Amino acid sequence: SAAEKGGYDSFMLKEIAEQPRAVADTLLGRIDAEGALTLDEVRIPVPELRAVEKVVVVACGTAFHAGLIAKYAIEHWARVPCEVELASEFRYRDPILDRRSLVVAISQSGETMDTLMAVRHAREQGAKVLAICNTNGSTIPRESDAVLYTHAGPEVAVASTKAFLTQLVACYLVALYLGQSRGTTWGDEVRSVIRDLAGIPAALERVLAAVEPVRELARSLADRNTVLFLGRHVGYPVALEGALKLKELAYMHAEGFAAGELKHGPIALVERGLPVVVVVPSPRGRSVLHGKIVSNIQEIRARGARTVVIAEEGDDAVVPYADHLFRIPAVPTLLQPLVATVPLQVFACELATARGNEVDQPRNLAKSVTVE
Numbered sequence: 001s002a003a004e005k006g007g008y009d010s011f012m013l014k015e016i017a018e019q020p021r022a023v024a025d026t027l028l029g030r031i032d033a034e035g036a037l038t039l040d041e042v043r044i045p046v047p048e049l050r051a052v053e054k055v056v057v058v059a060c061g062t063a064f065h066a067g068l069i070a071k072y073a074i075e076h077w078a079r080v081p082c083e084v085e086l087a088s089e090f091r092y093r094d095p096i097l098d099r100r101s102l103v104v105a106i107s108q109s110g111e112t113m114d115t116l117m118a119v120r121h122a123r124e125q126g127a128k129v130l131a132i133c134n135t136n137g138s139t140i141p142r143e144s145d146a147v148l149y150t151h152a153g154p155e156v157a158v159a160s161t162k163a164f165l166t167q168l169v170a171c172y173l174v175a176l177y178l179g180q181s182r183g184t185t186w187g188d189e190v191r192s193v194i195r196d197l198a199g200i201p202a203a204l205e206r207v208l209a210a211v212e213p214v215r216e217l218a219r220s221l222a223d224r225n226t227v228l229f230l231g232r233h234v235g236y237p238v239a240l241e242g243a244l245k246l247k248e249l250a251y252m253h254a255e256g257f258a259a260g261e262l263k264h265g266p267i268a269l270v271e272r273g274l275p276v277v278v279v280v281p282s283p284r285g286r287s288v289l290h291g292k293i294v295s296n297i298q299e300i301r302a303r304g305a306r307t308v309v310i311a312e313e314g315d316d317a318v319v320p321y322a323d324h325l326f327r328i329p330a331v332p333t334l335l336q337p338l339v340a341t342v343p344l345q346v347f348a349c350e351l352a353t354a355r356g357n358e359v360d361q362p363r364n365l366a367k368s369v370t371v372e
């Protein structure tokens with residue numbers, strides 16, 4: 001009903017708008033008065049965390065994209081090798097696991113059959129399993145050794161939005177906790193990242209306040225067949241997520257590519273007028289990557305692409321090559337997916353609506369896939 005949607009046209013729009021709150025709630029109770037991380041709820045003893053030799057993240061759909069981003073955070077802060085795999089592939093591959101492996105299973109519903117089967121398989125091999133889940137008491141956390149709940153609240157729209165952002169927050173917390181436990185990230189750095197995370201809800205409010213031009217652009221593209229997405233580093237999974245949303249909701253051909261792969265294939269797809277969304281890394285920090293992406297934007301534009309650029313506030317280098325430019329607040333590189341994903345969610349939602357699609361219940365899809 002309209003009341004349940006809180007005045008929004010769809011649950012998806014409502015859930016997109018709830019993201020600042022969902023992120024804040026997921027941080028709540030996990031930061032102590034001194035600004036340090038407290039994850040005692042993750043009942044895996046510190047000596048076991050110190051002994052972990054590899055982390056394997058398993059998930060499906062949007063949760064898999066959260067896992068891809070988790071890899072950057074886990075390897076950066078915890079300095080432990082991390083693989084990420086689709087749950088449906090993992091369990092049939094005879095993966096190499098033992099008691100020194102930590103498997104992180106990410107699932108909004110906690111009921112996805114492929115992810116559950118991956119969890120069971122991992123535990124049979126002696127691995128420890130940590131679930132990141134949004135649904136209290138669901139099957140995956142019940143069958144795992146430990147659980148870190150996301151506090152997104154119930155997510156009704158089939159396409160995941162607020163659960164995804166809170167999965168990212170949970171992944172960052174796990175990466176920091178691993179780093180803290182293993183002594184690869186010191187208290188000061190943990191506190192500084194926690195401060196940055198605490199600033200994300202306000203940053204998200206600013207992103208949400210500025211989405212109207214994204215909606216306008218989406219409406220103007222309603223008759224297109226294809227949209228490509230490019231990103232690099234943590235922006236690459238964001239590109240994949242932007243493309244997935246467009247497939248799920250707008251039923252359009254949408255693909256995400258690693259920008260560095262452009263010349264190995266995707267650039268052949270570029271033709272006059274093709275919309276290409278580019279997620280630009282911060283010009284601070286990893287400035288080498290920033291320069292490379294700016295060149296990519298130049299290259300595709302020279303071949304006729306209509307460039308839709310998502311870039312940090314104050315990033316002037318992209319201005320000459322952006323047909324459409326959407327600004328996101330400056331946040332540390334690893335955290336950028338939290339703000340960069342939101343315009344892409346809005347883009348897909350609005351495009352779907354413009355094409356007359358049912359946003360909350362896309363054809364052929366289910367909120368939770370409990371069969372293989």
Ligand code: G6P
Binds near residue numbers: 106158368369
């Ligand atoms: C379905 C949903 C997606 C979700 C995926 C994984 O495909 O439509 O939105 O990302 O399942 O679901 P889970 O509950 O395991 O996160």
